[in-house]
Amino acid sequence: MIRIQKVGYAAFSLIVLFNLLTACKDTTKASVEELGGQKAITQNNWLASAEVHNPSLFERNDELTYLSFYDLGLDSDFTGFLSVKQGEDVLPSQVIDNDLDGKFDGLIFATNFQAGETKQFVINQGDKSTHKLVKRTQAEISHKIGGEWGPHEKYTDGKFKGYTGGNFVNVDTLTPEKHYTDHSNWIRYEGPGIESDKVGYRIYLDHRNGFDIFGKLTPEPVLQNVGQDGYASYHELQPWGMDLLKVGSSLGAGGFGLWHNDTLSLVSDVDSWTATIHANGALSSHFSIDYQAWKSDIGQQDLKAFVSMQAGSRLAKLTLDMSAPVETMAIGVVKHKDTEFIQGDIDITGKAYSFIASWGKQSLDGGQLGMAVFFRRELLKEVTQDKKNYLAIMSPKGNPTPNNPNAMQLDYYFAAVWDEESGIHNKQDFVAYLEQEAEKLTVKPRIRLKTKASKSAIAETVTADNALNWARLLADSELKRKGYTYRYDGWDINRKRLPKFEYDIVGLTPHTFYLLGEITGEDKYQEMLHKVTGSFIEDDGTIKRYKLSNYNIDAVSPGVAVLALYKETKEQKYKTAIDTLRQQLKEQPKTTEGAFWHKKKYTSQVWLDGVYMGMPFLAEYSNLFEDGHSLDEVVNEFVLTQKYLKDKATGYYYHAWDEAKQQDWADPETGLSPEFWARGMGWMVMSLVDVLELIPESKTELRAPLLQIAQEVAVSLEQAMDKETQTWWQVMDKPHVVGNYRESSASAMFTYFYAKAIKNGYIDDKYKAVAQKAYQGLIKEFVLVHSDGTVSMTNQCYVAGLGFGRDGSYQYYMSEPIWKNDAKGNIAFIRASMAMHELLLVKQ
Structure with missing residues (x-):
């Protein structure tokens, strides 16, 4: 390996930081005025440009776009003024x-989009706008002062009291007396209470904890x-509307409770409730309720519920933080007589x-009233009902904090639609509304962000x-953000679970850092x-959180990292571990011609990413311990992948092939999945050049067959490259189709292949x-530079697969989340940067 002088990197980092700091300063002369104790530059000062695309085939009105201070290149404690312009x-x-x-952490702005429309926006720093915001959301609570407590009209035992006289005053926080x-x-x-310009909600601050609806006519x-x-x-x-719902002892319009032994328990037995108004803004408002010392059948803990609303929407978001583990919580709506139950598609x-x-x-x-709760499919355990509620049973996710490793979290949305206000008068229209809202929650607007800080740092x-x-x-940057959190006793912050012996966080990440350290x-x-990798290997060679009998080829990929540990240390435990992974490949189910199934439960299926997961490990293992006798099996995997997954017309490779032609996603004649997923092909071409290095x-x-594939792929990838940005699209053959976006992980993988x-x-x-x-x-399109000198990679497809609700359609690939700073x-x-470094050293 070629080593580089450290001074080069130090100088580069200083240049990036210097450019970053100067980028956010206004270089023009501008008047300065005092505004609320803060200084604001009143002349335009460009901070960033954002291209935002509506990925749906329907209008999205009042779409709110969020841009974090971090991504905009601002300090986390930024307190200045920002404005957004369209033209x-x-x-x-x-x-x-x-x-x-x-703490404030970002900016939202609202606009309307036609179906599939793309708009351009400019974000200015220090520009105090002269426009007046129309207030469209509100969160509030008020109680009486100046009166007195006395006997309660409902209770005769003297234990409970009512309040007479006095006047209401609004407060920011309120804890009722016992x-x-x-x-x-x-x-x-x-x-x-909380409201948008569409609807309002209130949550009872007492033992009922019910969720009620205020229908609005204004x-x-x-x-x-x-x-x-x-x-x-x-x-x-009333002229403004009215209370719409009989809640009783139900969850009401989107409430929550404990689900234990197939029984719903409301959050009733608590030491105290405290409501706090956190934001009362024009476009967004939110409040919280602290449930102190909630006692239930599973013990005692504290809960905190955050409820937020945004302008133009009937949806309220609820985020529930739990201080102790809870296996299942119920969310739902009241079950009134003669109402129709509706369930959305859960095969997703x-x-x-x-x-x-x-x-x-x-x-x-x-009148007609519709109520709903929206949830992520991965959190749903079952759909059921009891005498008073329609219920979705949810499994909260771990959400550890430095002070509480056992904390958990659940988030969902609830909504109400009143025919008097909404114009929705029948079930059919209500279902159409629900399906559009579910798509809006799933398929977020596509954002391309260019900032002054990033532009200044890119040569x-x-x-x-x-x-x-x-x-x-x-x-x-990743070390600063995450450190070594992927170790066995750490936390997978993206998946919100304990780390498993997985290809990306335990294999690819540590091994890539290791290679960088070698240079x-x-x-x-x-x-x-x-x-990280070493933490998963016991002294006797047992691999923690790994199960050979799953025959998951993804679990073989970390073997490359374990091989590196063995070559460096010669410790027997690492040899035992890699022998276990080699044994898996010996037993891994195969197609009739010998291609590896992706997993045992993925019967007869060959996936493009499986080539990367298994073949570099098998090739290196065979060189070290088998005198290369398995290299022909490695090559055969590529040959069969080319035979069955390559499209002759384009040279692109389909994501997967089902030899049995039985999967829902498989073409009944060819067995192929329907789309060209870019990262699937990225995994394949990365493995191609890695394996070629291992074959003498x-x-x-x-x-010869691998070189032929490489030469063919070089042609097809150049044809697929986006001419505007020199990057590649998430679905390779559908540039500019509604919802498609330029995807950074595949673009990096293709760059690595070429270099x-x-x-x-x-x-x-x-x-x-x-x-x-x-x-x-890759750098110009996807790199963001932050105020602390760290950088991020944006527009990464979080994950994609097939089966189990993933139908392989174009819309499926659009529905997977778009991430940043994911390991993949x-x-x-x-790796692309290291490969370019070595290419340019040799070729310059």
Whole structure:
């Protein structure tokens, strides 16, 4: 390996940081005025540009786009002014606390989109807009002062008290006294309320914990006037609307409770409830309720529920933080007589949203009312009902904090649709509304963000040194953000679970850092291999959180990292572990011609990514311990992949092939999945150049089919490259189709392929220009530089697969989340940077 002087990286980092700091300063002369104790530059000061695309085939009105301070290149404690323009129009915008940690962390702005429309926006710093925001959301709570407590009208035992006299005052936080109960006439409408311009909700701040609905006939905020003259008034139709729901002892319109032994328990037995208004903004508002010392059949713990709403939407988001483990919670809506139960599709991918709902004449005015809860499929355990509720039973996710490793979290949305306001008068239209809302929650707008900070840090010319420096910068950023959290006793922050023996976090990430350390000579990179991968190997060679009998080829990939540990240390435990993985491949089910199934439960299926998961390990293991006798099996995997998955017309490779032609996603004649998923092909071409390095040049017959594939792929990938950005699309053959986006992990993998294949002579030198354009495009399109000097990779497809709700359609690939700084994408970028570094050292 070629080593680089550390001073080069230090200088590069200082340049990035200097450019970053100067990028956010206004270089023009501008007047400065005092605004609320802050200084704001009143002349335009460009901070970023955002291209936002509506990925749906229907209008999205009042779509709110969120941009974090972090991504905009601003400090986390930024307190200045930001504005958003579309052309000459200043858009409604608001700074918010998106992660609910008590600090503003980003900006939202609202606009309307036609189906499939793309719009351009400019974000300015220090530009105090002259436009006046229209207030479209509100969160509030109020109680009486100046009166007195006395006997409660409902209770004769003297234990509970009512409040007479006095006047209502709004407060930011409220904890009722022990003697407070329902209908005490002390809290204006019995709890905190929240509203958008479409609908309002209230949550009872007492033992009922029910969720109620205020139907609205006007877009203006109304909660401040509701209940001023007592409880009775809002149960009758008013000019602004009315209370719509009979809640009783049910969950009401989207409440939650414990589900234990097939029984629902409301959150009733608590030491205290505290409601706090955190935000009361024009576009977004939210409040929380602290349930102190909740006692239930599973023990005692604290809960905290955050409820938020956004302008233009009937949906409220609820995030429930739990201080102790809970296996299942129930969410749902009240089950009234003669209502129709509605259930959304649950044969979908895990992070997609579905719903349960009810429809019927259940409004207190006798009209049609629909209620729903929306949830991610991966959290749903079952759909059921009891005497009073339609229920979705949910499994909360772990959400450990530094102070509480046992904390858990559940989030979902609830909504209500009143025919008097909404124009939705029948079940069919209500279902159409629910399906559109579920898609909007699942398929987020596509955002391409260009910032002043990032633009200033990106050089126009790629050199060997700055390619390696980008690798180090992203690696250092990941160390700062995550450290060694993927170790056995750590936490998988993306999947919100304990780390498993998986290809990306335990295999690829530590091994890539190790390779970077070999080039730079820095221990901090090489240590990850020992601290993460090594933590999964017991002294006797047992692999923790691994099960051979699953025959999951993804679990073989970390074997490359374990091989590196063995070669460095010669410790027997690592040899035992890699022998176990080799045994899996000996027993792995195969197609009739010998291609590996992806998993035992994926009967007869060959996936493109499976080639990467198994073949580099098998080739290296065979060289070390079998005198290369299994290399022909490695080559055969590529030959069969080409035979069955390659499209002759384009040269692209389909994601998967089902030999039995029985899967729902498989073409009944060819057995192929329907789309060309970019990262699937990325895994295949990465494994191609990695395996070619492991087959001796003297074995010309073995290498020949792989070289032929490499040369064919070089042609097809160049044809697929996006001419505007020199990157690649998530679904390769559908550029600019509604919802499609340029995807960074595949773009990095293809760049890696070109750089390594050119350097090693697998493809012609003429592709060097393609590799350089691809690498430059990768940085310009996907790199964000932050105020602390760290960098991020954006627009990464989080995951994609087939079966179990994943039908392989174009819409499926659009429905998987778009991520940043996921291991699969960041590691591909680091490897592409190292490969470009070595290519340019040799070829310059």
